[in-house]
Amino acid sequence: MEIPLDRTFEGGTYQVAKRCTVITSIRTDDSEIVGRVYNGDPRVGMSDVVGVINSVLEPMLVGQDPLLRQKLWTDMSHKLVSFKEHDIAMQALAGVDCALWDVIGKLAGMSVAELLGACRRKVPLIAIGGYYEAGKSNKMLGEEMQELQRLGVTGCKLKIGQLSPQEDAERFRAAREGAGPEFVLAADANRAWTVEQAVEFAHAVEDLNMAWFEEPCHWFDDVNSMRRVREKITQPVCAGQSEISSQGVRHLIENRAIDILNFDVSESGGVSQWRMANTLAELHGLAVGHHEESQIATHLLCSTRRPTYVECFAPDRDPVFWRLPKSGPRLVDGFLELPDGSGFGLELDEDIIEEYRV
Numbered sequence: 001m002e003i004p005l006d007r008t009f010e011g012g013t014y015q016v017a018k019r020c021t022v023i024t025s026i027r028t029d030d031s032e033i034v035g036r037v038y039n040g041d042p043r044v045g046m047s048d049v050v051g052v053i054n055s056v057l058e059p060m061l062v063g064q065d066p067l068l069r070q071k072l073w074t075d076m077s078h079k080l081v082s083f084k085e086h087d088i089a090m091q092a093l094a095g096v097d098c099a100l101w102d103v104i105g106k107l108a109g110m111s112v113a114e115l116l117g118a119c120r121r122k123v124p125l126i127a128i129g130g131y132y133e134a135g136k137s138n139k140m141l142g143e144e145m146q147e148l149q150r151l152g153v154t155g156c157k158l159k160i161g162q163l164s165p166q167e168d169a170e171r172f173r174a175a176r177e178g179a180g181p182e183f184v185l186a187a188d189a190n191r192a193w194t195v196e197q198a199v200e201f202a203h204a205v206e207d208l209n210m211a212w213f214e215e216p217c218h219w220f221d222d223v224n225s226m227r228r229v230r231e232k233i234t235q236p237v238c239a240g241q242s243e244i245s246s247q248g249v250r251h252l253i254e255n256r257a258i259d260i261l262n263f264d265v266s267e268s269g270g271v272s273q274w275r276m277a278n279t280l281a282e283l284h285g286l287a288v289g290h291h292e293e294s295q296i297a298t299h300l301l302c303s304t305r306r307p308t309y310v311e312c313f314a315p316d317r318d319p320v321f322w323r324l325p326k327s328g329p330r331l332v333d334g335f336l337e338l339p340d341g342s343g344f345g346l347e348l349d350e351d352i353i354e355e356y357r358v
Contacts, residue, residue, distance in 0.1 A: 001020065184211050246263075
């Protein structure tokens with residue numbers, strides 16, 4: 001499905017004018033047990049993801065036992081090895097794998113968090129915001145932080161990287177002044193800067209209690225660059241969302257490039273692969289977040305030892321999160337609570353699906 005947004009949102013290296021997601025359903029012999037999830041925001045390649053699910057993965061599942069989840073995941077991942085578009089393949093695998101976890105949870109009468117070994121039933125929620133807009137002053141950025149506080153979230157991951165380090169430091173300072181000292185405030189450069197620029201920014205905001213610095217450096221040498229940034233700044237470095245395998249996460253960790261892992265289930269093969277990445281992070285003492293995908297991430301972060309925050313967007317940036325699940329998010333005192341029900345606990349609004357189906 002694809003929902004046009006009322007305006008374009010600009011980060012450090014990208015623009016967003018629509019909200020997309022792929023809904024995957026798996027029906028079982030028991031007509032009452034249907035695995036159903038939505039994953040990702042594939043603004044490019046969405047039809048390709050759906051094509052892989054329908055033409056490659058679906059035939060492999062017909063007649064199989066959903067409880068043999070790991071075997072099914074291994075078989076599907078081996079089938080996709082030869083695909084040149086690895087990102088498309090892993091997004092398709094993610095949708096199917098998450099739907100299988102939903103099936104297993106419903107068969108067991110347990111939430112996915114409980115299947116994974118729950119440590120808690122709620123996680124604090126932050127919003128991704130601070131997008132660039134023509135005519136948006138630093139004062140308006142501070143006011144945006146106050147709007148997010150009224151929304152009920154505990155913090156904001158602020159977009160940076162489109163301007164110079166000093167200019168973005170001024171924006172970050174305005175956000176902190178608007179939000180006050182207790183509001184969680186992180187910075188996300190979306191791989192926009194060199195090592196030198198990233199270090200300059202981090203030093204300029206050192207007094208502003210930045211929770212973490214996410215994807216500070218250019219993609220083509222990000223592991224080495226982030227390690228160098230870590231060695232020169234005091235704030236934690238966060239990355240992982242651009243990796244599509246647990247092996248990529250291992251590479252980040254072995255090279256001491258990160259303090260916080262934000263691996264994305266919907267980009268990287270689903271919950272089954274997230275478990276491996278999470279184990280690596282836990283063994284090395286890293287904190288674990290998740291890139292967006294609150295409907296999935298709440299379950300995952302309720303099961304990991306050192307969670308950070310579940311992420312969302314304001315309603316005008318992400319109508320899917322706020323409108324697609326019938327019950328809506330359970331946001332209480334800044335925490336996103338696990339939904340009722342087994343599996344992922346998602347009951348989707350069919351009217352919205354039909355309106356925006358593509």
